[in-house]
Amino acid sequence: MTNLVEKNVPRPTKRARLTEAAARIVHQQGVERTTISDIAQAADVPVGNVYYYFKTKDDLVAAAVSEQARQLELLTGHLNELPDPRERLKALINQWGAQGETAARYGCPTGTLAAELDKRAEAGLDAEVGNVIRALLDWVAAQFQELGVPKPQDKAIALVGAYQGMSVLANALREPDIMKRESARLIQQLDAIIADTR
Amino acid sequence: MTNLVEKNVPRPTKRARLTEAAARIVHQQGVERTTISDIAQAADVPVGNVYYYFKTKDDLVAAAVSEQARQLELLTGHLNELPDPRERLKALINQWGAQGETAARYGCPTGTLAAELDKRAEAGLDAEVGNVIRALLDWVAAQFQELGVPKPQDKAIALVGAYQGMSVLANALREPDIMKRESARLIQQLDAIIADTR
DNA sequence: GTCTATAATCCGATAGAC
DNA sequence: GTCTATCGGATTATAGAC
Numbered sequence: 001m002t003n004l005v006e007k008n009v010p011r012p013t014k015r016a017r018l019t020e021a022a023a024r025i026v027h028q029q030g031v032e033r034t035t036i037s038d039i040a041q042a043a044d045v046p047v048g049n050v051y052y053y054f055k056t057k058d059d060l061v062a063a064a065v066s067e068q069a070r071q072l073e074l075l076t077g078h079l080n081e082l083p084d085p086r087e088r089l090k091a092l093i094n095q096w097g098a099q100g101e102t103a104a105r106y107g108c109p110t111g112t113l114a115a116e117l118d119k120r121a122e123a124g125l126d127a128e129v130g131n132v133i134r135a136l137l138d139w140v141a142a143q144f145q146e147l148g149v150p151k152p153q154d155k156a157i158a159l160v161g162a163y164q165g166m167s168v169l170a171n172a173l174r175e176p177d178i179m180k181r182e183s184a185r186l187i188q189q190l191d192a193i194i195a196d197t198r
Numbered sequence: 199m200t201n202l203v204e205k206n207v208p209r210p211t212k213r214a215r216l217t218e219a220a221a222r223i224v225h226q227q228g229v230e231r232t233t234i235s236d237i238a239q240a241a242d243v244p245v246g247n248v249y250y251y252f253k254t255k256d257d258l259v260a261a262a263v264s265e266q267a268r269q270l271e272l273l274t275g276h277l278n279e280l281p282d283p284r285e286r287l288k289a290l291i292n293q294w295g296a297q298g299e300t301a302a303r304y305g306c307p308t309g310t311l312a313a314e315l316d317k318r319a320e321a322g323l324d325a326e327v328g329n330v331i332r333a334l335l336d337w338v339a340a341q342f343q344e345l346g347v348p349k350p351q352d353k354a355i356a357l358v359g360a361y362q363g364m365s366v367l368a369n370a371l372r373e374p375d376i377m378k379r380e381s382a383r384l385i386q387q388l389d390a391i392i393a394d395t396r
Numbered sequence: 397g398t399c400t401a402t403a404a405t406c407c408g409a410t411a412g413a414c
Numbered sequence: 415g416t417c418t419a420t421c422g423g424a425t426t427a428t429a430g431a432c
Contacts, residue, residue, distance in 0.1 A: 033230060249426090
């Protein structure tokens, strides 16, 4: 992870704009089809100037990954304010259902990025996306743990896996409804699991 | 779909080799990172000669998609020889578990290809991969239907979705075990669904 | 039908003026 | 710090000899 802020030097706005644009455009177009110029345009930064903030294209992709990590932390931080882990999980699933249109068009941001980076021979970036997914899995497992559900980690894999799977199908078939129907089913399944442990 | 075989003209071996190589290399490297030269080398065909068989790179990608459709037909054709739809579904799931190493390294061939093609602006190829996934969904739904399970299409989406999801996770985390554990769980779940309807 | 040489293009990256 | 002009490499595609 790069050191973004030196002592007493305010974080430049352009870097933040480029990071946000990188995450958005890469989600929509994929890593390989996205050019530096695409991201520069979206961030309203002159093309050549990008290299002042990011030495290589891979640095920009790394920024997109860390942006996803940041957004996940924001989400879980928000969910943690709910008192009941059961409500936290339901809110997460509802969030997935609400993102249906985007997922049907471009897939899950993290899942599709991981799929693309994992096809590279060089290691590095793929591991970082893996960590984002692992963070989500760990958070979900912690909720199951708190609920006293047996095998919380396996339950987390099943739940997050179901989300990734419905994203792939909704995307491949271009059917946003799949996200809604499947997330409704996941909530029912969640209730069944919890009822089972009591 | 291109007309591969004209009357009395035997199918050239090179085209078949290129098609197979396209499917394999694209699965491993992704569409964008795969060059014509990569495929030509893998098929042992001189680079410039490729254009005699496929006018553009997209034609080669289309060939990779149709190769996947062909392999799916081979698989379901084989599974259809089993008398019991329950056994057919179990054999399918076991097949998924057996592919664990490959899925952990490169993801599901169809799922990752769909994710990549769906990020393109132009329509065409993405719809064709969508049809491959739809064919799998339809076959699975037909098995559930034959078993008298309620809402067979929803059950098919849940099952195929679970497979896509576990492929994404196994790939992102580089853990082949996920494929084995999850496919074992899916078989248990299948038994529960069938027991439920009797 | 097969293959080589090369044209045309695109894109990541740099040099250097301001 | 900001921006323009441009280089160099990679890759798709074609022209044309065999």
